[in-house]
Amino acid sequence: MDEIPKAKHDHGPLKFPEHFLWGTATSAHQVEGNNTNSDWWEWEQRKPLDKQSGKAADEYNRYDEDFEIAKSLSLNSQRISIEWARIEPVEGQFDQSAIDHYKLVLKSLKAKHFKVMLTLWHFTLPKWIADIGGWENAQTTDYFLRFIERVVPEFDDYVDFWVTLNEPGVYAFMSYLQGFWPPQKKSRWAALRVQWNLAKAHQKAYKLLKMQSRHPVGIAQNMQSFHSSHKHSIIELASVYVSDIITNHAFYKLTGYDTHDFLGINYYFHHRFNRRDKFLPTVEDAREQHRDISDLGWEVFPEGIYDVLMDISNHKPIYITECGIASTNDDRRTRFLIQYLSEVFRAVESGVRVKGFFYWSLIDNFEWDKGFDPRFGLVAIDYKDQQRTVRASAYVYSEIAKHNQMPHSLLRLLGHTVRVEEVLCYMHDKPKALCQHFNT
C-alpha cells in the first residue's frame, strides 16, 4: 500500500524556485510623458487637467535613474513597453530616433543585468491607426505585423521575452463595451470584433516573432477570480462558470495554447456573484460589504491569485506579468506583498510552474481614465518636481527578491495590522535604529 504523505509542519522560509524572476512592470504611456501622437493623448485633451497624462513620470528622460533604483532593490527583471505611436507616428514612416531611444532604454536595462520582458502593445495606438478604426478594423493587424517586423530585429538582442498584447479582454471591455476608454463605444458587436481581431493579431504576431527571434512569446492576460456567494445556487455557480470562460479562457481558446510559449498573468480582481432575491445574480460590491479594498475599490483577495494560478496551470511556464495595489498607505502595500507572494508560493508548492513575479508598478503611474491619484508604485513620484522616493514596502520586496525567499517570520505578522517598519525588522538586514521599537 502506498504510504500516505505526512503533512508538513514547516516553519522555514518560503523558498521560491531557483532563477525566479523578481521584477516590476510599467507601460510606456503611463510613465513616459508627452506621448503626443497616440489616440489616448488626443482623447485626454478633452479631459480635466488632472486626467491628462502630460509629462507623467517623465520616464522618457529618467529611465536610467529608475532602473538604477530597481537594481539597487536587487530586482533581476523588468517588464516595459514600447510606444508604437512614437515609432510610427505617421503611416509607414518609422522614426529612427524613437527606435534609437528605445535601444538606449533596453541597453540601460541590459547594462544592469536585467532580464527584459518587452510588451509590443499596451492599450495605446498611433492616432492614424485609431482614425481607421483601431482594432475594430482587421487591417490594423497588418499594420501591427509591419511594425513588429520593423522593430524586432532592432531590439531582439536586448529582449528576453516578448509580450505581443497586454490584456486584450480588458481593452475590448473598457473601450468597446463599457465605453470608459477611447474610442468610448458601447457595442457588444464592436467588442467581439475587437477581441477577434486581437486574437488573430496575436496568432500572426506569434508566427512572425518565431521567425525573427528565438525568445519566448506570450501575452499578458488579465485573469480574474470568481466565486459564488451561495454554493447551493446553481445560477450563481453558472455565472461563475460563464464569467471564468469569457474572462480568463476565451482568448486562449481563440488563439490556441500553441501560440503561447508562456502564460503571462495580470492579477487584480476577485468577484462574488450573489442572487439575492433576483433571478440573475449580480456582482457584490466589495465596498458595501466592508471588505479589504484598495484605493481603487478593488478587493484585496490574496487567495484569488492562487485560485487563478491553479485554474490556468498547464505544462507552460507562468509569469505573473502584473500584480499590485493602489494605496497611499504603504503598510497596506507591504501586507499585500506578503499575502500575495505567500499565495504564489502555495501555488508553486502545488506544482504550478510560476517562474517570475512583476509587481505593478516600479513607480507611481498615470492610471488611464483614473488619472494620477491611484498610487501603485514601489517608488513614489512627486509630480510637482518629479522627485523619486523609494517607499518602505520596496525594501520588503527587495529583501524577498534578494534572498529569493520569504522569511517565515513575516507570515506571522499577517494576523494583525502590519506596519512596514515592523516588517523590515523581521528581515535579514535589520535597520537597527528602526528595530529598537520592536522586541526582535
Ligand code: FCB
Ligand atoms: C492593468 C493594466 C496596467 C495598469 C494596471 C493597474 O490592467 O495592464 O496598465 O493600469 O492594470
